[in-house]
Amino acid sequence: xxxxxxxxxxxxxxxxxxxxxxxxxxxxxxxxxxxxxxxxxxxxxxxxxxxxxxxxxxxxxxxxxxxxxxxxxxxxxxxxxxxxxxxxxxxxxxxxxxxxxxxxxxxxxxxxxxxxxxxxxxxxxxxxxxxxxxxxxxxxxxxxxxxxxxxxxxxxxxxxxxxxxxxxxxxxxxxxxxxxxxxxxxxxxxxxxxxxxxxxxxxxxxxxxxxxxxxxxxxxxxxxxxxxxxxxxxxxxxxxxxxxxxxxxxxxxxxxxxxxxxxxxxxxxxxxxxxxxxxxxxxxxxxxxxxxxxxxxxxxxxxxxxxxxxxxxxxxxxxxxxxxxxxxxxxxxxxxxxxxx
Numbered sequence: 063x064x065x066x067x068x069x070x071x072x073x074x075x076x077x078x079x080x081x082x083x084x085x086x087x088x089x090x091x092x093x094x095x096x097x098x099x100x101x102x103x104x105x106x107x108x109x110x111x112x113x114x115x116x117x118x119x120x121x122x123x124x125x126x127x128x129x130x131x132x133x134x135x136x137x138x139x140x141x142x143x144x145x146x147x148x149x150x151x152x153x154x155x156x157x158x159x160x161x162x163x164x165x166x167x168x169x170x171x172x173x174x175x176x177x178x179x180x181x182x183x184x185x186x187x188x189x190x191x192x193x194x195x196x197x198x199x200x201x202x203x204x205x206x207x208x209x210x211x212x213x214x215x216x217x218x219x220x221x222x223x224x225x226x227x228x229x230x231x232x233x234x235x236x237x238x239x240x241x242x243x244x245x246x247x248x249x250x251x252x253x254x255x256x257x258x259x260x261x262x263x264x265x266x267x268x269x270x271x272x273x274x275x276x277x278x279x280x281x282x283x284x285x286x287x288x289x290x291x292x293x294x295x296x297x298x299x300x301x302x303x304x305x306x307x308x309x310x311x312x313x314x315x316x317x318x319x320x321x322x323x324x325x326x327x328x329x330x331x332x333x334x335x336x337x338x339x340x341x342x343x344x345x346x347x348x349x350x351x352x353x354x355x356x357x358x359x360x361x362x363x364x365x366x367x368x369x370x371x372x373x374x375x376x377x378x379x380x381x382x383x384x385x386x387x388x389x390x391x392x393x394x395x396x397x398x399x400x401x402x403x
Contacts, residue, residue: 097132097325099124099317101159102142108289110347112340113161114138116216116309119339120159123332132325153209155316161216164308165246168388173204174310175388176396180252180377181370183306183400186220190341192399193308201392211315213333216340218283218307219348223300224292225279226272229361230300232369233257233376242268242280248384249305255379269295283307285344288351293358301365302373311336374402 101120103113114136121134142148142157145166151157168175176182183189192198193215202212223230223241230236237257243249245262253260261277271277272295279296281304311333318326352362385393397403 098135099132099158100135100137102137102148102157103161104140104145105138107138110285110289112216112218112285112309112344115340115343116161116311116336119336120311120332123335124328127328149210152312152314155314157314158317159313162310162312164310165244165249167310168248169246171205171208172388173201173392175248175384176392177308178248178305179381180304181374182396188400189306197396197399209315210312211318212310212312213330214311214337216309216311216337217344218309219285219344220303221281221283221305221307223279223281223302223304224287224296225298225300226296229298229363230302231363231367233372239278242271242277247387251380251383252377255377272296281305284348284351288355293355293360298361298363299355300363302368303365
């Protein structure tokens, strides 16, 4: 069934690419005439959504700096398929570009899993500096052999806990809770190290599961919690800075290599500007979002009330477990970068 879904997603992506006039690499020549590029993402085109902000900024920059010679079409709400489907589509060239969640990318590029280690980053500045520096570039270089090129790391932000009935301030508060999570090795290992009953499920099933008490909470960036129906169900947003969520801005290597060096440079610059825009939007909107959620009845547990060091110490078991899967080179280097080794 999963294979059929993937094939269906790739077929849909291929049809979209065909209709939009792509097929950039078919002749083997560098393209310098009119070009259309589709960029997909799974969330809705909401002004506060970081995936949308990233894709829209990318689109506007490319079209402006090519005088409209390159047109970029946005495909929100999984129109090009799920994130795994878009990734696999980029590998074979049926999907042009996508704004992805790093946790899903790490399923294909294990080294990227280092970025998903729980509590690895102390704050967003540290995360941004590392992603914009040598470590981030090494990860992008490492990805090239997959057939997908990462142009920049945009930002979803820290994934915070959202809980129905219990505030989370220290590791003991989490023990035994059923928390919905993405089905990735790093996330599952992280929750197990914290004594959580990790419960993988599709995002579309989450609100119903929370309403029915099948799970006690979930993790997601503040912007995602804000733009969905969580205030009607959950009492708490717990600012524990559990996972930092980079959003790799990716393009099919086949598509990228079909472009002239000048156009490649513009796309790279566009992705960098898109990342800056998403980060700024996260910074500018966080206080407003928290205030609105509080006015809707939610209790916001501030970071200053959270035992961050206690969480970090408990999570070290996850680091040890994941080192062999991700690669000791990547895990140890990142730990050194953030001052944990």
